[in-house]
Amino acid sequence: MSTTIAQVSPGTAGFDHARVPLVVQGVALDVATIHRTGPLSPVVFLHGFGSTKEDYADIVRHAEFSGRAFLAWDAPGCGETHCGDLGRVSIPFLVDTARALLAHFGVTEFHLVGHSMGGLTALLLAHAMPERVLSFVDIEGNVAPEDCFLSRQIIDYPADDPQHFFDEFILRTHGSPAYASALYAASLRHKVRTGAVAGIFRSMVELSDHGDLMDKFLSLPMPRMFMHGEQNATLSYLPRLREARVRVEEVPSCGHFPMYSNPLHMWSAIAKHVAS
Template structure:
């Protein structure tokens, strides 16, 4: 039965998508939101062993361990790159891909490029500053803070060390900066259903190539939210995913 096909949520540079509202909103579909290398329970992973390719292989091992034969991949921001490359590497195991403002070009990875250029002390100071003022971090992202959003932001900011941010930032810059990346994505769009999901407040900054918008299985703009839509409105985000997958 198609509703048995799991939805795999792949987080962006910061945070975790294992949220009760996402499980509830996608029910009865199984939802898997594993900690990637360097995140959550795996924060102790050496930074030198963390990059996009390693995340793809780790995610594959996780799904094998759960005996998942085929899944819908949902990747947010940098996680969109992980999801796309996973689908290219393991096409028979992917029912569809949902790119949630996933990085297509270096224009999308502009913040990652900034983090990638920092030295270790500067990256640590940046993350500590965010943690000390989670409300300010939300405000800078265009998100009005309430108690629930603030608690979730604090959880996200504590979910990874600065070294993980730098390793992933450097890797996504290398991947999206390579000429062959867009060529790979064109092949993926031609072979599998790829949905594009953006927030109303951040859509204009998402550098989606013209061909991708034309070839996408669907293009959805979620009203009233921005790039951190799953933090800003987790219920609405889950409902949008459920509609896409239906």
């Protein structure tokens, strides 16, 4: 199978688009990616539930990342990626998709950044191949049961109709008092396929409750940073992370979405971590 690459003129976007056909766990995918090459080790970005690869496109706008290659994609069930069987999408499926894309692009060693769902996916990826990950930035990715404030709604608000559940989820999210919640909720219908929601959420809850995620995170050998919004400074495990010499970065004026609420702080913290 071949990759279709749409070249972007220099001076415009600053990165390239490519659609990558893959087969993961027997499911046909057509993955939408953005990337650029460069002399410095790449940063691989994994977006959260309800977001897309464009959360990270602004890496090319920040001088701290000059010369830094990067790769980001829309997870199956999200954005512009096409998935042949949405019911198969889960966190383990997303990990296998990441492995396939790393192989396709020939990425061997890389810096890893993941947000929320993408942070959990990145944690499992880093745990599976720690020798290849140069550094890891976990932006409020699940490491404990308390992190399922979005995904556990699949259990707390059961519905026979997947579309009804998703509609009500969007309404609840839109009314949340957290920073950027309304902005985030407004685009959920456009960024997520309804058929993928239950599988993603149930696997996130299962892994958060029974996947020993904190132990996995603390056992990683590479430099790690856990980034959280100011509104989530009460997360019970933050002292444990600090005691384990994980860099904990609090983002001011922010909830769960630093890329929407305080992107300048987010990019500066990521740049410092990757450079160090």
